[in-house]
Amino acid sequence: MLRYLIRRLLAAVAILLVITVITFVIFFALPSDPALLACGKTCSPSRLAEIKHSLGLDQTFLKQFWEFFKGLFVGRDFGDESVHIHCGAPCLGISFQTDTPVLTTLLDDFPADLSLGLGAAVFFLILGVGLGTVAAVRRGKAADKAAVGLALLGVSVQIYFVGLLLLYLFVDKWQILPASGYTPITQDPGAWFQGLILPWFTLVIVYLALYTRLTRSSMLEVFAEDYMRTARAKGLSSQRVVLKHGLRAAITPIITIFGMDVGSLIGGSAVITESVFGINGIGKLAVDSVQNSDLPVILGTTLFAATFVVLANVVVDVVYGLIDPRVRLA
Amino acid sequence: MTRRRRSIALTATAVAIALGATACGGSSSTSGSGSPAKGGTLTVLDHADFDHLDPQRVYTTEGSSMDQELVRTLTGWDETGSTPKLVGDLATDTGTPSANDTVWTFHLRKGVDWQDGTPVTSQDVKYGVERTFSPDINGGPPYASQWLVGGSTYKGPYKGKELASIQTPDASTIVFHLNQPVADFNQTTAMPGWSGVPKAHDTGATYDTHVWSDGPYMIKSYTKNKELVLVRNTHWKQSTDPIRQQNVNEIDVQLGQDQSAIDQQIKSDAGTAQTSIMQWPIAGSDLTTITNDPSLKSRLYNIPAPGINYLAINTTRTKNVKVRQAIEYAIDKTTVRGAFGGSAYGDYASTMLSPGIDGYQKFNLYSTNPAGDLTKAKALMKQAGDPKLTMSLAVENTPTLEHFGDAVKTSLAKIGITVNITPIDAANYFSNIDNVKNQYDLTWGDWIADWPNASTVLPVLFDGRQIAKLPQSNQDLSYLNDPAVNAQIDKIAKMTDVKQADAAYGALDQQIMKDAAVIPLMYMKFSDLAGSKVGGVISDPILAEPSLVHVYVKS
Numbered sequence: 001m002l003r004y005l006i007r008r009l010l011a012a013v014a015i016l017l018v019i020t021v022i023t024f025v026i027f028f029a030l031p032s033d034p035a036l037l038a039c040g041k042t043c044s045p046s047r048l049a050e051i052k053h054s055l056g057l058d059q060t061f062l063k064q065f066w067e068f069f070k071g072l073f074v075g076r077d078f079g080d081e082s083v084h085i086h087c088g089a090p091c092l093g094i095s096f097q098t099d100t101p102v103l104t105t106l107l108d109d110f111p112a113d114l115s116l117g118l119g120a121a122v123f124f125l126i127l128g129v130g131l132g133t134v135a136a137v138r139r140g141k142a143a144d145k146a147a148v149g150l151a152l153l154g155v156s157v158q159i160y161f162v163g164l165l166l167l168y169l170f171v172d173k174w175q176i177l178p179a180s181g182y183t184p185i186t187q188d189p190g191a192w193f194q195g196l197i198l199p200w201f202t203l204v205i206v207y208l209a210l211y212t213r214l215t216r217s218s219m220l221e222v223f224a225e226d227y228m229r230t231a232r233a234k235g236l237s238s239q240r241v242v243l244k245h246g247l248r249a250a251i252t253p254i255i256t257i258f259g260m261d262v263g264s265l266i267g268g269s270a271v272i273t274e275s276v277f278g279i280n281g282i283g284k285l286a287v288d289s290v291q292n293s294d295l296p297v298i299l300g301t302t303l304f305a306a307t308f309v310v311l312a313n314v315v316v317d318v319v320y321g322l323i324d325p326r327v328r329l330a
Numbered sequence: 331m332t333r334r335r336r337s338i339a340l341t342a343t344a345v346a347i348a349l350g351a352t353a354c355g356g357s358s359s360t361s362g363s364g365s366p367a368k369g370g371t372l373t374v375l376d377h378a379d380f381d382h383l384d385p386q387r388v389y390t391t392e393g394s395s396m397d398q399e400l401v402r403t404l405t406g407w408d409e410t411g412s413t414p415k416l417v418g419d420l421a422t423d424t425g426t427p428s429a430n431d432t433v434w435t436f437h438l439r440k441g442v443d444w445q446d447g448t449p450v451t452s453q454d455v456k457y458g459v460e461r462t463f464s465p466d467i468n469g470g471p472p473y474a475s476q477w478l479v480g481g482s483t484y485k486g487p488y489k490g491k492e493l494a495s496i497q498t499p500d501a502s503t504i505v506f507h508l509n510q511p512v513a514d515f516n517q518t519t520a521m522p523g524w525s526g527v528p529k530a531h532d533t534g535a536t537y538d539t540h541v542w543s544d545g546p547y548m549i550k551s552y553t554k555n556k557e558l559v560l561v562r563n564t565h566w567k568q569s570t571d572p573i574r575q576q577n578v579n580e581i582d583v584q585l586g587q588d589q590s591a592i593d594q595q596i597k598s599d600a601g602t603a604q605t606s607i608m609q610w611p612i613a614g615s616d617l618t619t620i621t622n623d624p625s626l627k628s629r630l631y632n633i634p635a636p637g638i639n640y641l642a643i644n645t646t647r648t649k650n651v652k653v654r655q656a657i658e659y660a661i662d663k664t665t666v667r668g669a670f671g672g673s674a675y676g677d678y679a680s681t682m683l684s685p686g687i688d689g690y691q692k693f694n695l696y697s698t699n700p701a702g703d704l705t706k707a708k709a710l711m712k713q714a715g716d717p718k719l720t721m722s723l724a725v726e727n728t729p730t731l732e733h734f735g736d737a738v739k740t741s742l743a744k745i746g747i748t749v750n751i752t753p754i755d756a757a758n759y760f761s762n763i764d765n766v767k768n769q770y771d772l773t774w775g776d777w778i779a780d781w782p783n784a785s786t787v788l789p790v791l792f793d794g795r796q797i798a799k800l801p802q803s804n805q806d807l808s809y810l811n812d813p814a815v816n817a818q819i820d821k822i823a824k825m826t827d828v829k830q831a832d833a834a835y836g837a838l839d840q841q842i843m844k845d846a847a848v849i850p851l852m853y854m855k856f857s858d859l860a861g862s863k864v865g866g867v868i869s870d871p872i873l874a875e876p877s878l879v880h881v882y883v884k885s
Contacts, residue, residue, distance in 0.1 A: 032758040036802055040389050041760075042472040042790075043803040050465035050485070081488045082466040082534025098554045099535040108553070167591055172598030179595060179602055181584065278587030280556045288378070288555065291757040 001321075008317065012310040019306045020299065024065055027295050034096050034293040054081070055096055068093060068299070092303065093296030097289075102300035106282060109268075110304075112182045113281040116273065117265030119196055120203035125258055127204065128211020129251070135212065136219035137242060147212055155209035162205055163276035166198045182279040199277045203270060207261065214257065218250040225249070252324050256316055263312025267305030366577045366866050370883035373606040374583040375592045379555045384537040385522035386461045387469040391778065392609045395875040397522040398574065399547040399560060399581065404436050404455065404504075404519040406573045409868050409877060413686075414782070416517060417572050420450065420525065420544075424516045431511035431826045436519070438502040443565040444528055445543045452504040454526030456496045460487040462523055466535045470523050471780060477508045477515070488534065513828050514688075517781040520872075546576035558583040577866065577882035589613040596859045597626065605883045607860040607867065609875060614730045617671035621857060629860045631867060634853065635874030636686045637778035638679060638787070639670070641738065641849040642807035647771050648721070652714035654846035658696040659707035661849055662741045667700075669733035674857055679850035681839050682787060686871050688828075689784030689835030695843050707745050720748040721771035724763050727753035731774060738772065766801045773807045776854065782872055784835030789819045792842055808847035815842060 035052040052058045071091035078085040078094050092102040135147035170177045183191035231241045268282030289297035380393035385401045406419035416424050421436040442450045461467045462474045464486025475481040479495035495507040531542040539552040547560035560581040593616040595603050643654050663678050680694035697703035725731040735751035742749050754762050780786040794811025818838050825831040856874045863884040870877035
């Protein structure tokens with residue numbers, strides 16, 4: 001088990017390294033020039049060269065990569081002529097746009113994504129698996145059709161549509177909930193919860209569909225297995241058959257998907273939801289950084305999200321072993 | 331100046347439009363004038379963060395407008411009358427030029443203090459302007475480095491060097507020595523960069539979040555891309571300020587929500603939306619619904635911008651003036667304007683200078699019918715020998731601009747020109763088309779004057795010598811390099827009589843239009859919405875923003 005974990009973690013580090021290289025390469029292949037964007041509307045070639053120098057963009061690709069890589073372990077000092085900024089290890093660089101250390105911004109934004117992603121995940125996992133199980137048990141009956149229909153509706157509507165509709169109804173028209181926005185839980189747990197109800201609901205609607213359908217088909221597959229017939233023949237209650245023998249076997253593929261979804265959600269993939277509800281999370285940060293050609297932030301958000309997806313995968317593999325005795329980690 | 335409405339708007343607000351039909355019978359109180367109430371919090375809902383708040387780096391209308399609450403510039407605009415009036419702000423008056431407009435002297439008002447109670451001195455202003463030259467303090471307008479003597483080699487104050495062409499004979503006098511006559515220099519000094527920064531409180535590249543205030547409000551907290559909170563600056567005195575008031579206790583700027591959600595929220599006028607206002611214009615998809623709703627009229631601000639939305643024809647690629655004139659006649663401006671949101675977006679244009687700009691003269695060299703004149707257009711094409719042309723058209727890859735592209739394509743198909751639309755990533759659109767390596771036959775552009783004078787429009791857009799001088803940021807999208815136009819630009823720049831210069835700019839506008847290098851499309855207007863309890867908003871035609879200098883919230 002321990003050896004397996006170490007091996008997986010080493011592989012994870014390798015993947016992150018590869019992602020860093022790829023992001024760097026893509027950035028340098030792009031036609032946009034952050035120095036030019038920083039320079040303003042009328043920019044003489046000499047001024048442009050000065051700004052390039054002050055952003056460190058006049059150095060070679062390899063040198064820039066090495067500086068970044070080194071910074072991850074030993075930190076960096078940014079000697080802008082006007083101000084001295086120390087960026088401690090692990091240093092992801094300093095934003096071209098805001099002149100703040102990228103890691104600070106990421107950690108600042110992270111609680112919002114964590115609240116949004118984890119909260120929504122709990123709901124859509126429980127509801128999705130529940131609905132899917134009901135649909136599988138009552139296959140072909142009204143409950144099945146309702147669950148599948150609901151799922152289809154959910155997967156068809158756009159977050160952008162649902163989000164604005166919910167805002168209009170609950171905030172603007174009925175005024176049940178306060179105008180959106182994220183309040184840290186440490187500041188006011190009540191406001192934190194109220195502000196997240198609609199974003200959670202939006203994400204649940206969209207993700208619910210996937211989990212319902214996945215659970216349903218996975219369950220149906222398991223129901224057809226021999227051991228299920230054996231379990232029933234032994235005279236076990238149908239509740240026990242479905243939950244203990246059926247669901248436990250059916251849940252493994254769902255855990256896989258769930259792990260990746262949660263990883264990417266808390267890593268900032270809920271960008272549209274963030275934008276509609278005015279939650280300033282890592283997703284929005286990533287989109288803005290691409291717009292502004294802000295390499296350090298692009299790298300930071302990419303690495304951050306990748307870290308969570310990779311970690312979630314490791315966790316999933318471990319959980320596999322716990323849920324399904326057939327999987328042995330060696 | 332840039333109005334950064336260009337970033338991605340998540341498209342398709344079917345919801346907002348569909349709901350618009352049923353929504354909103356809400357109460358609309360009259361936002362009449364009356365004496366402003368004191369106290370309360372104004373909420374500003376902005377789609378994205380400011381480019382900068384550092385006065386020497388800001389170059390967008392949103393940022394410049396917000397800076398008016400924080401910093402005082404040498405001169406400023408009093409916009410309470412029917413037309414904006416230039417007044418002394420930090421300075422006692424609008425400055426005194428030397429006989430040939432190359433030396434400008436300003437005297438500072440007594441009693442203007444920083445937020446810590448220390449007086450604002452001419453050395454603070456000198457230091458502030460000098461910051462502009464540092465490569466760390468980037469993003470702002472180029473005027474200081476263009477005009478101040480020695481500006482081309484000066485690199486800013488951070489290595490201990492001063493710029494000799496800014497003199498401070500005493501603590502309340504500042505003198506600028508320019509390398510050329512600039513008759514409207516005192517309008518330049520109304521831009522945020524011409525303000526003071528106390529050396530002791532300068533945090534260099536991170537000054538955006540630490541702007542030291544001598545205006546009515548100061549920064550309480552500023553988290554980039556999230557929230558800016560301004561509170562009263564207790565050392566600001568109404569008696570020293572001819573432009574601003576200090577009515578609300580707090581200004582809370584929330585950054586980063588989607589524009590359609592902001593539109594919907596302020597339109598609903600529920601809860602805090604009643605005391606909220608937006609700085610970014612209403613989303614194109616919501617514009618018609620909102621502007622056509624009579625119940626919103628009293629809190630809708632339809633602000634004329636000193637700017638022009640236009641189509642440039644690359645004159646080095648389409649050399650035949652007959653073809654260019656044919657295009658002038660063929661473009662159907664009614665469908666073009668439809669793409670931008672209809673009449674609320676602005677009036678049809680026939681000149682490059684817009685009506686609010688000094689130097690504007692009303693004339694129309696081409697079709698008087700905004701839908702175009704196909705007969706004339708076809709006749710001109712015939713004179714040109716009926717060439718079968720294929721042209722590339724550069725537009726931003728936003729739905730609005732792609733619709734615009736379709737409108738142009740349809741118009742020109744009627745005179746036998748095939749248009750291939752080239753959509754370019756909106757975030758990089760201007761850095762792409764401003765680079766002389768990328769040349770298209772037709773290019774969409776817009777321009778907002780830095781101050782309402784032709785000198786920040788025609789020379790910027792038509793001085794052909796910049797093509798060689800500024801290869802990465804060429805604003806001459808038509809690549810017009812007409813020696814007669816260039817010579818006229820130089821001649822007007824030397825005029826010290828403002829009236830004479832204005833008249834000459836009007837004539838230059840006509841001269842340029844004869845070259846048929848650009849097709850002026852619309853004199854832009856920007857529309858913003860406020861909640862029913864927001865009062866004292868002034869439509870600011872200089873920045874095309876709802877000015878907050880007199881804002882108050884009704885109890």
